[in-house]
Amino acid sequence: MAENYWRNQETESDFDPINSLLYEWSDPEEEEEEFRSEFFEGLSGRRRKAAFVLMSVWVITIFIHLFSWGYWLVVGVTGLVGMQFLRYLFAKPEVMPQLLSDDEIATAPKISLLVAAKNEELVIGNSIEMLCNLDYPAEKYEVWAIDDRSTDNTPSILDRLATKYPQLKVVHRRDPATGGKSGALNQVLPYMQGEIIGVFDADAKVTKDLLRWVVPMFDNESTGAVQVRKDIANASENFWTKGQAAEMAVDSFMQQQRIAVGGIGELRGNGQFVRLSALKRCGGWNEETITDDLDLTIRLHLDGWKIDFLMLPAVEEEGVTKATSLWHQRNRWAEGGYQRYLDYWRYIISQPMGLGKRFDLLCWLWLQYILPAANIPDLVMAIARHRLPLFGAMTSLLFSLGFIGIFKGLVRIRSHSERLGFLTMLDITWQSLRGIVYMAHWQIVMLSITARMSVRPKKLKWVKTIHQGGDRESFEF
Numbered sequence: 001m002a003e004n005y006w007r008n009q010e011t012e013s014d015f016d017p018i019n020s021l022l023y024e025w026s027d028p029e030e031e032e033e034e035f036r037s038e039f040f041e042g043l044s045g046r047r048r049k050a051a052f053v054l055m056s057v058w059v060i061t062i063f064i065h066l067f068s069w070g071y072w073l074v075v076g077v078t079g080l081v082g083m084q085f086l087r088y089l090f091a092k093p094e095v096m097p098q099l100l101s102d103d104e105i106a107t108a109p110k111i112s113l114l115v116a117a118k119n120e121e122l123v124i125g126n127s128i129e130m131l132c133n134l135d136y137p138a139e140k141y142e143v144w145a146i147d148d149r150s151t152d153n154t155p156s157i158l159d160r161l162a163t164k165y166p167q168l169k170v171v172h173r174r175d176p177a178t179g180g181k182s183g184a185l186n187q188v189l190p191y192m193q194g195e196i197i198g199v200f201d202a203d204a205k206v207t208k209d210l211l212r213w214v215v216p217m218f219d220n221e222s223t224g225a226v227q228v229r230k231d232i233a234n235a236s237e238n239f240w241t242k243g244q245a246a247e248m249a250v251d252s253f254m255q256q257q258r259i260a261v262g263g264i265g266e267l268r269g270n271g272q273f274v275r276l277s278a279l280k281r282c283g284g285w286n287e288e289t290i291t292d293d294l295d296l297t298i299r300l301h302l303d304g305w306k307i308d309f310l311m312l313p314a315v316e317e318e319g320v321t322k323a324t325s326l327w328h329q330r331n332r333w334a335e336g337g338y339q340r341y342l343d344y345w346r347y348i349i350s351q352p353m354g355l356g357k358r359f360d361l362l363c364w365l366w367l368q369y370i371l372p373a374a375n376i377p378d379l380v381m382a383i384a385r386h387r388l389p390l391f392g393a394m395t396s397l398l399f400s401l402g403f404i405g406i407f408k409g410l411v412r413i414r415s416h417s418e419r420l421g422f423l424t425m426l427d428i429t430w431q432s433l434r435g436i437v438y439m440a441h442w443q444i445v446m447l448s449i450t451a452r453m454s455v456r457p458k459k460l461k462w463v464k465t466i467h468q469g470g471d472r473e474s475f476e477f
Contacts, residue, residue: 046339046342046343046453047453047454047455047456049342049345050338050342050450050453050454051454051455053342053370053450053454054373054450054451054454055454057370057373057374057377057450058373058376058377060374061374061377061378061381061390062377062381064390065378065381065382065385065390070390071390074390074391074393074394075393077394078393078394078397081363081366081367081394081397082397084261084359084360084363085397085401087261088254088257088258088261088401089257089401089404089408091257091260091261092260093256093257093259093260093311094256094259094260094308096213096217096310096311096312097213097216097217097219098216099209099212099213099216100211100212100213100215100216104216105136105137105140105212108136108137108140108215109140109194109195109196109215109218110140110141110142110193110194110195110196111136111140111141111142111194111195111196111197111198111211111215112141112142112143112144112192112193112194112196112197112198112276113131113141113142113143113144113194113197113198113199113200114143114144114146114185114188114192114197114198114199114200115127115128115131115143115144115145115146115199115200115201115202115204116146116148116181116184116185116202117145117146117147117148117150117154117158117202118147118148118149118150118154119150119151119152119154120150120152120154120202120203121150121152121153121154121157123202123203123318124145124154124157124158124202125157125161126205127200127201127202127203127204127205128143128145128158128161128165128168129161130204130205130206131143131200131204131206132161132164132165132167132168133208134206134208134209134210134211135208135209135211135212136211136212138166138167139167141167141194141211142167142168142169142192142193142194143165143167143168143169144169144170144171144188144192145158145161145162145168145169145170145171146170146171146173146184146185146187146188147170147171147172147173148173148177148180148181148183148184149172149173149174149175149177155172158170169188171187171188173187178287179287180287181285181292182285182286182287182289182292183285183287185199185284185285185292186284186285186287189279189280189284189285192276194276195275195276195277196214196215196218196273196274196275196276197273197274197275197276197279198211198214198271198272198273199269199270199271199272199273199274200270200271200315201269201270201317203233203317203318204270204271204315204316204317205233205315205316205317206271206313206315206316207313209313210228210313210315213310213312213313214226214228214273214310217308217310218273218275220306220308222304222305222306223275223305223306223307223308224274224275224278224300224303224305224306224307225265225267225272225273225274225275225278225296225297225300225305225307225308226272226273226307226308226309226310227255227265227266227267227268227271227272227273227307227308227309227310228271228272228273228310228313228314228315229248229252229255229271229309229310229311229312229314229315229413230248230251230252230268230270230271230314230315230316230317231245231248231314231315231316231317232244232245232248232316232317232318232319233316233317233318233319234318234319234321235319237319237321238321239434239438240319240320240321240322240323240326240438241319241320241321242431242434242435242438243434243435243437243438243439244319244320244326244438245319245431245435246406246410246431246432246434246435246436246438246439247435247438247439249405249406249409249410249413249435250402250405250406250409250435250439251268251409252309252311252409252412252413253405253406253408253409253412254405254409255309256309256311258360259306259307259308259309261356261360262354262356262357262360263356263357263359263360263361264297264301264307264357264360264361265297265306265307265308265309266293266294266297266307267293267294267296267297267300267307268293269291269292269293270315270317271314271315272293274296274300275305278300278303278305279296281303282296282299282300282303283299286299289336289339289340289343290332290335290336290339291332291333291335291336291337291339291340294333294336294337294339294340295336295339295340295343297340298340298343298344298348299344301353301357302344302347302348302351302353304353311412311413312416326441327441327445330441330442330445331445331448331449334368334442334445334446334448334449335449335453337368337369338369338449338450338453341361341365341369348361367398368442368446369446369449369450371391371394371395371398372443372446372447372450373446373447373450373451374391375389375391375395375443375447376447378390378391399436399439399440402435402436402439403432403433403435403436406431406432406435406436406439407428407429407432410428410431410432411425411428414428
């Protein structure tokens with residue numbers, strides 16, 4: 001069933017700017033037929049679907065400004081969202097399983113850990129060393145390092161480590177290998193022996209007991225994947241890294257709360273674990289998306305699996321230190337998140353994934369993508385009609401949830417390692433205020449993405465994102 005969730009390959013005309021220009025002078029009847037065939041197919045025509053959504057947002061926002069009942073409609077929607085917020089805030093998170101004991105480890109499943117790397121010579125060695133020295137029987141787990149055509153010393157570092165650790169398997173990809181990270185992971189999928197597959201970035205830092213915490217979470221047969229909480233290794237460096245630490249805190253809090261109310265848990269790439277049978281049923285990693293983790297999240301839920309969240313221990317990664325790098329990275333994340341709604345909208349509506357999950361998805365689609373896009377025509381109409389913006393209260397509600405989420409997330413994290421006295425709570429409050437200021441950039445990113453995806457097609461390409469600990473590869477536009 002899940003193979004049907006794969007989107008078709010985009011045609012060359014979808015990526016051709018000349019054809020995009022000529023499209024403006026195409027025959028209206030042919031244009032309408034082509035639009036309908038792509039839009040209602042559900043798995044292709046992202047650009048036109050994005051344009052349709054953006055146009056609809058503008059038209060509906062302007063329309064509700066013209067009628068008195070529009071105000072009450074917005075009040076009603078705001079009330080529904082507010083009630084969902086209260087459910088998130090007061091839900092009791094699920095109790096995490098106990099650490100896998102020495103007696104239980106004898107019957108524990110075999111695990112395959114994957115790291116796809118390209119030009120990661122400054123960080124890959126440390127990460128592989130950590131993954132090869134976990135507190136788990138060496139014969140029960142394997143580490144796959146996929147060198148994706150690196151031009152630095154990454155290949156030689158991996159080859160040298162392979163002679164040191166028998167559980168390490170190194171694969172070197174050569175041209176014309178395609179698919180980026182997803183292609184690299186799919187290449188070794190047929191050869192993995194683990195029942196559970198863990199995926200890490202090349203700069204990941206993990207604790208030795210990580211697998212002993214993850215494995216018990218798969219005792220629930222309905223659990224298809226587990227996401228480990230992410231933390232920022234260089235959080236104290238500057239405003240941007242401190243902001244990313246706050247961002248990871250609110251993400252961890254909301255992940256737990258969404259799962260607790262029957263919503264969806266989401267994968268975050270680094271530190272994600274997937275049941276091999278679930279992964280194969282969902283067709284492996286999608287090589288036609290720029291965020292394989294978010295895409296796989298939707299396909300797992302559509303296939304009836306649950307995604308759980310592990311609060312402790314965390315997997316650390318290096319946060320970007322410059323505004324330009326942050327902009328590129330967040331744009332990629334935002335576009336990947338939007339793509340999954342455009343790709344799978346028919347299945348989200350038709351598949352029996354449950355009312356709780358469907359409403360949760362709808363709520364976050366509205367808050368993350370539709371609301372930022374609607375704020376522009378809302379502001380235009382408010383100025384033209386000399387009235388307050390209709391969506392102002394809802395935007396304020398979103399920022400309030402963000403502040404409370406950061407605060408409660410930081411409290412939940414720090415309470416495991418220190419006593420929360422007055423000064424500590426004061427520090428957490430300050431971090432939360434600074435974090436919500438940082439989080440405001442998401443409104444600009446989401447607005448930019450919904451507009452750009454509507455007018456400009458593109459291909460994926462690999463470019464450098466420089467980090468202090470080493471070079472990383474990411475998608476850029």
